[in-house]
Amino acid sequence: MADRKSERRGLGRGLSALMADIGIDAPNNESVERREQTRSDLQYLPVESIVPNPGQPRRSFDDSSLRELSESIREKGILQPMVVRPSADHNGSFEIVAGERRWRAAQLAQLTTVPAIVRAFSDQEMLEVAIVENIQREGLNAIEEATGYRQLIDRFGHTQEMVAEALGKSRSHIANLLRLLNLPDDVRNMVIAGTLSAGHARALVTAENPTELALRVIGKGLSVRETEDLARKVSHTKRRGNADNREKDADTRALQEDLSANLGMSVVIDHRAGGEGQMTIRYDTLDQLDQLCQLLSSVR
Incomplete structure (x- = not known):
């Protein structure tokens, strides 16, 4: 039981240990020993010997931001070393663990070598560090962040609770972001x-x-609250329409669809057996109401 509780406290060998190992968000008063260790581990690697992390959560890099970073690198150099690991697929090359933006900007600045610390991270540790480094330094968009969490869950069998605790997030935050991955590609692209x-x-x-x-x-330009109200209203109308349509004959349903298509508005016909009934036209905007009034006024 104690072993299971310990296992659920974090991922890999612990994010705090990983982040301390590579100096991400190191405090200003870090020890002299830590600074000396970082200097002794520092290497200057050829830019062409480094390849991106195939599991990198970040998929989009802002061009203007990269250009600004490259100008800074030209003037001051790379102040924070990259973190890499030996590549299993490319002989003599290294995969980026943290610092892909710096690597891309260094290429724009036409550097031939970049400062890096080499660590023998596992695939799991590499993904964990990549996610945290991106969140802390240059925030991922919600879809990229959710994709990173999904990778941790699917590839390494972690629960949402484990991911939340290890990354310092609430479980609801993890769950809400993961739900975004159920959206169609075009909607996800709008978020990106x-x-x-x-x-x-x-x-x-x-x-x-x-x-x-x-x-x-x-x-x-709806607010989030207005969007929630819209989604509920459309869902309610859809359910009511489906229920109404099941009780209507084919001719009535066809007439509803024709009128809706011609008007560009939702039309519901409630036709009763005695010949009486009512027709409801729903408009979404004042412009549609004006259009409807003009159509009705032109009827002679």
């Missing part, structure tokens, strides 16, 4: 591009038509 926030996207996870709703949210 920054046109849709993670909060907006989370409100659309259970919607039947998240792409359509995402475009409406962006077009109307």
Whole structure:
């Protein structure tokens, strides 16, 4: 029982140990021994001998940010060494554990060598450090962060609770981000591009038509709360429409669909056996209401 509890406290050999090992977020008053150890471990490796981490959570690198970093590197050099490990697939080369932005910027600055610390990290440790380094230094977007958590869970069999505890996040934070991976690719790309926030996207996870709703949210500039209300309203209307349609004959359903298509608005026909009934037209914007009023006014 004690062994199981210990196992659930963290990932790999512990993120605190890993981060101390490579000096990420080292305190200003770090010991002289630590600084001397870092200097003794420092190597200058050819830029071409380094390859990206295939499991790197970050997939997008902002061009303008990289150019700014490259200008800084030209003037002051690379102040924080990269962390790499020997590559199992490329003889004499190294995989990036932490510092891919610095490596990319160094190439833009036309450096031939870069400072690096070589560590024999396992695949699991490499992924853990890559996730934490990105979150702490240059925040991942929500989809990239969620993808990193999914890798930790799927590749290494960790639970959401273990990942949350090891990375200093709440379990609900991990769970909410992982839900974003259920969205269609086009909606996820909107989050990656920054046109849709993670909060907006989370409100659309259970919607039947998240792409359509995402475009409406962006077009109307809706808040997260308004997006949640929209998703609930559409879901309720859809369920009610499905229930109504099951009770209607084929001609009535076809007429509803034709009118909805022609008007560009939702039309519901409630036709009763005695010949009476009612027709409901739902509009989403004032422009649609004006359009409907003009159509009705033109009827003679």
